[in-house]
Amino acid sequence: MIHAFSGGVGGAKLARGLADVVQPSHLTIVVNTGDDFDYLGLRIMPDFDSVAYALAGLNDTERGWGRADETWQCRDALAALGVDTWFSLGDRDLATHLLRISLLKGGATATDAAAEITRRMGIACRLVPMTDHPVNTMVVTESGELSFQEYFVRQRCEPAVAAFRFAGVNRATPSAAWFHTFKQGVSRGLILCPSNPFVSIDPILSLAGVRGLLRRRVLPVVAVSPLVGGTSIKGPLAKMLTELGQRCDVLAIADHYADFLDGMVIDNRDAEFEPELRRRGLHVAVCDTMMVGREVSRSLARVSLELLAHCGAKHAT
Amino acid sequence: MIHAFSGGVGGAKLARGLADVVQPSHLTIVVNTGDDFDYLGLRIMPDFDSVAYALAGLNDTERGWGRADETWQCRDALAALGVDTWFSLGDRDLATHLLRISLLKGGATATDAAAEITRRMGIACRLVPMTDHPVNTMVVTESGELSFQEYFVRQRCEPAVAAFRFAGVNRATPSAAWFHTFKQGVSRGLILCPSNPFVSIDPILSLAGVRGLLRRRVLPVVAVSPLVGGTSIKGPLAKMLTELGQRCDVLAIADHYADFLDGMVIDNRDAEFEPELRRRGLHVAVCDTMMVGREVSRSLARVSLELLAHCGAKHAT
Structure with missing residues (x-):
């Protein structure tokens, strides 16, 4: 079994690649639920x-989020109301939201609902919400907590971030x-997908028992860098690092996971950091990490798995 | 204040006519909720x-139900799931369903939600669900209760009907x-819209205190016949009457409301029944009741209101 931790869009691209190259019964993708929220009676x-x-x-690969061939009639009718x-x-x-809420109202947990939804979508690997307990990622900003x-x-x-808090995580179990x-x-x-460490991966790591287990180094961990050439492809990661007073490059990612990380996949554009990463005791793979299409996702998945196997072999010795 | 009791489509056409000719603050339309149900976590x-x-x-005036310019992307995506x-x-x-369920989840009653929805739709008259309590119309058929x-x-x-039951009505107040x-x-x-007496109007009449009040003849009541030329325009009324062994003409409607009815509006095609209706002590207006457009709805509303005023004057004397 291979595990992957993922946030949304960036993580989803690698998840697709992993699902293409790993036997479905051997792949479990764990998804952040800290962004989940209630809207119009639905659980988003x-x-x-x-x-x-x-x-x-x-x-939708063009827009980068949501479904292909999407239409917005309901949203426009809501706005008219x-x-x-x-x-x-x-x-x-x-x-998807209606199917989910009807399952939840019928007594299903988030995990049960996820299993039913993925089955109906024909998803063969295991895709699981990190927890069935409510965890709400709060962003502490200059203009208060959001x-x-x-x-x-x-x-x-837009607001500058100062810190993050995962409300409810103390009562949440994986x-x-x-x-x-x-x-x-x-x-x-474990593969950490190229997702935001602060708001996508940290919520999973903060669940009872997870970080402790990783710190005991019971299994190899490889992170795929969400930064390329010192910036985030999409999303606020680079901006957050700057506002937090941290460096904005792959070393910041390595430092963030320093207490349990074994290896890191970085982009060709960041090859200059390879020696420094190695000096920090990490195994490193350098390749194209810009998943502009399914082929790149697949080859990045292969590189990540090879690095993970390499780290695993070192672990064993 | 004028009150009208209504079911769905047929009643809606007269309701529109009434709203066109009665000052909004003087019109209250009470709607059957016996057909309401839960579907995919929504309250329909x-x-x-x-x-x-x-x-x-x-x-949508063409299709006869639902909204104009409707699309079905979500339904098709649900089917694909x-x-x-x-x-x-x-x-x-x-x-509408999302707005309603979010209001209900926020603690609103069905009546509160209705007030909010109609306000947002710009509806000036009062449109009210008959009750805030759950009432479920059950159809007793040859193949069991549905x-x-x-x-x-x-x-x-399709199943032949034997009787009707309004589950929960004993605990429901208007x-x-x-x-x-x-x-x-x-x-x-009170105007009884041209709706099905068994499944649209009877649920309202069955609420605690309603039929008793009407039987005391405290206010004039006029019914607009839902039958034209011995058949129902739309819906199963004619079929139901036949299956119940009743006659299928305007006299059946008059008999159904006999204990409190003062007047009846019937279609030109049913003019032959006018003498018999008068013999039964009813005031009668004969006109075109086929509401093929807004003008007919409006003139039918006018005729109904005139007959109601006429019945009211007789009441007073």
């Missing part, structure tokens, strides 16, 4: 749905659907 | 929405939003 799980749509081939449509619900996307969606969608990441195999040593390793 | 109120869409000019889409949710229609939607949508009214003025004698009269 942005990261989960981004990865699910990517794995099912339903995602004077509803604040700060979050754009697509008509096709709504089908929920992640408030920060990300409404305020377009979903058994992934943590059982993870903690039993069944996993052959 | 078919009759309420039919009347609301008609009053707001949002209804293997969800049973026996009830067709339009993308624009979904906006919920109304099961009978109407899934089984296309919404104060209409019943307060109704029982205080503020109302200048």
Whole structure:
């Protein structure tokens, strides 16, 4: 079994590549739920749905989020009713939310609902929300504490960030659907997808028992850098690093995961950092990490898996 | 104040006419909720929405139900996820359901939600669900008891009906939003829209205190016949009457409401029944009741109001 931790769009691209090259029954993708929120009576799980749509081939590759061939009739009708449509619900996307809320109302946990939705989408690997407990990523900014969606969608990441808080995480346990195999040593390793460390990966690491387990170095961990050439492809990571007073390059990512990281995949453009990463005891692979198409996702997945196997072999010795 | 009791499509057409000719603050339309049901986590109120869409000019006049310029992307995406889409949710229609469920989840009653939705739709008269309590119209058929939607949508009214039951009606009280003025004698009269007596009007009449009040003849009541030339324009009324062993003409409607009815508006095609209706003590108006357009709805509303005023004057003497 291979585990991967993922946020939304960037992580979804690597997840698709991993699903292409790993036998489905041997792949578990764990998705951040810190961004999830309630909207118009629905339970919106942005990261989960981004990865699910990517794995099912339903995602819009042009826009970069949501479903392909999407329409917006419902959103426009909501706006005509004077509803604040700060979050754009697509008509096709709504089908997923309606299926989910009816499963949840029927007593399903988030994990149960995820299993049912992925089954219906024909997704063969395991795609699991990190927890069934409510965890809300809060962004501490100069203008106060904001929920992640408030920060990300409404305020377009404009306020400078000072810190992050995962409300509810103290009472949250990892979903058994992934943590059982993870903690039993069944996993052959963990890949951290090129997602935002602060708001996509840290929520998963903050769940009871996860970071502690990784610090005991029971399994190899490889991170695929979400930074390329000192900037984030999409999303506010570079801006956040700057506002937090940290360096904005692959070393910052390595430092962030320093207490358990074994290897790192970095972009050709960041090859200059390879020696420094090695000096810090990391195994390194350098390749094209810009997943502009499915082929690049697949080859990046292969490179990540090879590095993970390499780290695993070193672990064993 | 004028009150009208209404079901869905047929009633909605007269409701629109009434709203055109009665000062908005003097018109209260009470809608059957016996057909309401839960679907995919939403609360669907078919009759309420039919009347609301008609009053707001949002209804599809060609199809006869739902919203104009409707699209079906979400329904098709649900079907692709293997969800049973026996009830067709339009993308624009979904906006109403999402607004309603978010209001209900926020603690609003059905009446509160109706007030908010009609306000946002720009509906000036009062449009109220008959009750805030759950009432479920059950159709007793040869093949067992069916919920109304099961009978109407899934089984296309095919099973022969034997009786009707309004589950929950014993614990249901009329919404104060209409019943307060109704029982205080503020109302200048009640119009029964051309809706199905068994499944659209009877649920309202069955609420605690309603039929008893009408039987005390405290206000004039006029029914607009839902039958024209011995058949129902749309819907299963004629079929139901036959299956119940009743006659299928305007006299059946008069008999159905015999214990409180003062007047009846019938179609030109049923003029032959006028003498018999008068012999039964009813005031009668004969006109074109086929509401093929807004002008006919308006003139039918005028005729109904005149007859109601006439009955009211007789009441007073």
